[in-house]
Amino acid sequence: MITTIYEIAKHVGVSPATVSRALSGKGYVRKELREKILQVAKEMDYHPNTLARSLVTGQSFIIGLVLPDITNPFFPAIARGVEDVAHRNGYNVILCNTDGSARKEADYLGLLRSKRVDGVIFTTSQVVTRHVRQLVDSDIPVVLADRRMNVDCDFVVVDSIEGAYKATSHLIGLGHSAIGLITGPQKVTTGAERIEGYSRALRDHHIVMRDELICEGDYKENSGYRHTKKLLGLSSRPTAIFACNDLMAMGALAALEEKGIRVPEEVAVVGYDDIPFASVIRPRLTTVVQPKYEIGSIACEILLERMKDRDKPRQEVFLKPNLMIRESSVILEVKEALSD
Amino acid sequence: MITTIYEIAKHVGVSPATVSRALSGKGYVRKELREKILQVAKEMDYHPNTLARSLVTGQSFIIGLVLPDITNPFFPAIARGVEDVAHRNGYNVILCNTDGSARKEADYLGLLRSKRVDGVIFTTSQVVTRHVRQLVDSDIPVVLADRRMNVDCDFVVVDSIEGAYKATSHLIGLGHSAIGLITGPQKVTTGAERIEGYSRALRDHHIVMRDELICEGDYKENSGYRHTKKLLGLSSRPTAIFACNDLMAMGALAALEEKGIRVPEEVAVVGYDDIPFASVIRPRLTTVVQPKYEIGSIACEILLERMKDRDKPRQEVFLKPNLMIRESSVILEVKEALSD
DNA sequence: TTGTAAGCGTTATCAT
C-alpha cells in the first residue's frame, strides 16, 4: 500500500491539511507537531504524490527536452547541461529523440503537452514551425536550443556565421584559396549561417567563391565521405576542406585516407562542433568548438526564468564559437612557428 | 485557457463522462456522437491532462532512466534503446545523471517515486543497494541494466567474464604472456567479472598471473593513462595491456604515445565497450563490443513485461560480448595472415 | 447509449 497524507494524518491524529502544511513547509504548524509528522512520514516511507500535487498547483516540475538523437555525439553534452540545471532546480527532464522527423516532433510535443510539462527545450531539424508555434501559442514556455526558428520565443544558439568565418579565415591564412565546403542542410539555421560565414571570409580576403566547391551535406558522416570524393574528382581540386560538422569531417578524412592523400600536407581539413573524438582521431581534427554544455545549461536557465515571468522580453542568446587548431589543418612545423 | 473535457462536453451538449468515453475509446458512445466529440476536441486544441488521468488510473506512462552520465559515450546508445522501446509503447522517459554518487542516486530515486513513474531502469555504480532495494520493495518495477546488484529484480547485462576471457585469450594467442590489466572499480559487477575472465584465460593457457600487472582503475581515461605509465615502469614490463573499458584504453594509448612506444608492435592494447570512437582513433582499437543499444531496448522490454505481470519469474538476461579485432592489437601483416 | 457522482491525493480557502 502506498502511503498518503490521510494515513499519516490518522496515525498522528491530525487532519490531512495539517500534514500537508507540515510536509510542504507552507502555512503554520506547531513546531513539535511538524517534527512528529515529519518523523511519521519517514517511518511510513511516505513519498508525496506529485501527480496529485501538480493537478492542483498546475506545476509538474518536468521539462521536456526534444532533440534529434542522443547517440549523435553532439547532443549528450547539451542534454547534460539541461539536466544539471533542471535537477538543481527541482525539475526532471523527459528525453525525446525525434530523428529530425516532423512526425515524431509533433508526436512528442503533443505527449509533452499532455504530461503538462512546465516547459520545453527544443532542438529541431525542421523548418516546419507549426508544432512549435502551436506549443508557444498554447502558452507553455519553450526555448529553442542550438537552432533557431522563425517563431517568437527565447533561444540560445552559437553564432554559426562567426564560427564558419573563423574556420575559413584560418584556412585562408594558411595559404588556401580553393576551399571545399561541405555544408549542413540548408533548411536549418546553422546550415545556412555557416555558408554565410564561409562566403564572408572569402569575400573579405578577396577570394572568388567557386560554386563547384560547395556541397550540401546532411551532418552525417557518410555525406562528408561522398562529397569529399566528389570534390577530389574536380579538375582543379580544393587544397582544403571545411566540413560543417565533425561527423562529416570524419567522413572527409576517411575519403582522403582511402585515396592516400595526406592530411594536412596535401589537403587540410577543418570540422565543426568539437565532438569528443575530434581530439583523439589522427590527425587530430581542427574544429570550431561549440560550448555544448552551455547551450543546454543556459537554455534551461532561460526556460526557468521564462516560467517565472511570461512577460519578460524575449531572450536571444548568441554564444561564441572558438577555433581549436589541431593537426588536420596545420603541418606541425608550421604550427610551432605560429606559436612563437 | 486550457481545454478540459468539461468544456468539450458543454460545447457538444453531453456529459463529461461521454466525452471521456469518446476520447478514450472505452465504453459505448454513439458513432456519430463520438465523431462530433473528436472533432470538437481537435478544434478546441484539446490535450488530455495525463496528470489527472494518472491520478485515477495509477499509471503515469513515465519510466525513469537512471545512469551515471549521459556524456560518457557508453550510455547514449543504451538511453536510445530504452527511449525507443518506451516511446513505441506510449511511455516517456525521464533521464537522470547520477555521476555514480550514492546521494544523487537516492535523490533521483525518490523524485521518481514521487512522480509515480511506472518503472525504473537503473545503471548503478554503487554497491550500496539500499535505495534500490527500497524501490523494489516499494513495488515499483525495476530492471537493472548493464550492472547487476545483489537485489531481487530483473536485469540485463553483458557477460563480462566471457568478454574479458575473449580479449585476454586473443592477446595470448598473439603470443603475449605478460598482459597488463587495468580493471574497473571492483565494487561494480563488471569490474570484478572482467578480472575473473582475465584470470580464467590465463589459467586455461597455463600462464601464471602476476599481481603487479593488475591495476584497479575507475573507468575514466586518466586512470588508464596513469596505470599504463606505472606498468611501463615495471622491471619486466608487459607486452600487452588490456584496459577494461575504452576510455581507459584511450588513456593507455596516450601514455604509450607519450613514451614513443609503438602500438601494437611493442605493446598491444585491447579495450572494452566499443564506444563510437574506438574505430576511428589510430591505431584503431581492438575492443570487446557490447550490444549497448540492446542493453537498453531489452531492459525496457523486460520492464514493460514486468509492469504487466508483477508475478512472473525473475528475468536474468546475459547478452554476449564480441571481440572486434583492430589495429591496436594485431600487426597488419599478421592480421592479413590470420584472415587467410 | 448516456448521465450522475464518487474518488484519485494533493493544495488552498475559509472558518474556527
Added chain:
DNA sequence: ATGATAACGCTTACAA
C-alpha cells in the same frame, strides 16, 4: 495553529 471542504481534470461504477 488547526480542521473542513472545495477544487484540480479525469475515469469509472452505477443508474437511468
